[in-house]
Amino acid sequence: MSERSGRNRVGLVLAAAVCSALVGALPAGAAGGYADPSGDSGGAPDILGLVVTSDEATGQVSFRIVESNPSATDSITELDIDSDANPATGEPSSAGADYAFQISPSEHSYGLWHWNGSDWVDAWDSTVQVAAFGTGFTISVNKSELGGSSEFNFGAATFMINGSGGGYDAAPDDGLWNYSLPAHGPHIVSVLVATQPASGPKAGRLFSLTPTGLRLPPDGRMNLTAALPESYTTVQYQGTTKSVDFPFVVK
Secondary structure, three states, X not given: OOOOOOOOOEEOEOOHHHHHHHHHOOOOOOEEEEEOOOOOOOOOOEEEEEEEEEEXXXXXXXXXXXXXXXXXXXXXXXXXXXXXXXXXXXXXXXXXXXXXXXXXOOOOEEEEEEEOOOOEEEOOOOOOEEEEEOOEEXXXXXXXXXXXXXXXXXXXXXXXXXXXXXXXXXEOOOOOEEEEOOOOEOOOOEEEEEEEOOOOOOOOOEEEEEEEEEEOOOOOOOOOOOEOEEEEOOEEEEOOOOOOOOOEEEO
């Protein structure tokens, strides 16, 4: 992730009302939250998390990036999107990102670029709206300008330019997160569970399933340990046969 050409930068709307309108226009419940640890950014703005909101009918997707000190002088906030959810394609040093937004609060501007296989080039942004609010930025874009896929990986970063000192934050710290428009959150391929008793269910005895890990699409992580659910509901059953759902939230 680095500062890109400014040729495609346009005005950044510094208005909380616009930001609220963008989020409010999307259907309730169609959102996924992704948290990032605080205190790990050095001198750059500290990313605290992202909320992704989408409208499956129209294909509009909104990224709400929450930071501490988002308007720091000479800071850049970047959003990388791996539009085909395949880290083997796209820009190698950005976990396979195919598109990149950069926001410059000092210049009140933003830019959007596309990886063409060898370099970053200006991308079409007719559906893009960018707004600043008190603790970060919102980027809204239609999936039609991100390759048209209903599933993608994404991540954010902050860094300093123009000799403003060190500091860097990446969210997540390893690889990218995943988002699926139909799921309104990450695409969970499968769930790893622990059973009690370990030997499996027996008629007339209490049996429980506890999620211990999640299998998600490839995301460019170096640490291949299974992702953990942030919360879940353990299901217990005493009987012969039952089909159950597991509600949980992914980190």
